[in-house]
Amino acid sequence: MLEFDNVSKSFWTGRQRKVILDQASFRVELGNSMGILAPNGTGKTTLINMMCGLEKPDEGRIRADCRVSFPLGFMGGVVARLSGNENVRYIARIYGLDPDYAEAFCRWLCEIGEYFDQPVGTYSQGMRARLNFALLLSLEFDIYLIDEGMPLTTDANFNRKAGGVLFDRLKTSTVVVVSHQASTLEKFCRSAGVLRDGRLYMFETLDEAKQYYDYTA
């Protein structure tokens, strides 16, 4: 379970306070993947970052009694001067997981050949995205956090392979996806919320959330 209890968050922009979340309470139960719809620039990344502790709330409490992933696409923990392999082994150790397994899995999924042993700083954007996705999937989490769907890779073969692994993983884990479009959520979620002007409205079904999102657009 991942729980937000009366959580508020805002940023000072220099001229005014921008409210991202105003006293939001909700729960993500294991086995019930959830989506959040929000227009661009209104707080999707901030919300997902709060779920995994990358961002602190101003008020309220965030609690998790299970393993919550870093967000898909987050490269903050990857060191550019170390190789993909060194990064993967180091991060696996931080999570208390088997570095040999993580290395073998990522080497297989990434398909970036000898670059896996080269510094990440030399990677193309697509290679970085593939390493990030492979790393996330090599680690076993109870809740996977996805910001705006898949990473931006144009490699259809990789997307098919990684997508297959992700769907298999979702049979035994839970996902939280934030996106500005409902079609991204359709693949993963039954229930959804809508974030508008700092207020989070939760709905039992994605259809209800979609209707409210379109109605208030």
Ligand SMILES: Nc1ncnc2c1ncn2[C@@H]1O[C@H](COP(=O)(O)OP(=O)(O)OP(=O)(O)O)[C@@H](O)[C@H]1O
């Ligand atoms: N550290 C910060 N200081 C000030 N403002 C911030 C900070 N972080 C985010 N913001 C502002 O908060 C708002 C929400 O940002 P966030 O990145 O969470 O939105 P988003 O919905 O993910 O955006 P996008 O759809 O463009 O990716 C934006 O206006 C952003 O400029």
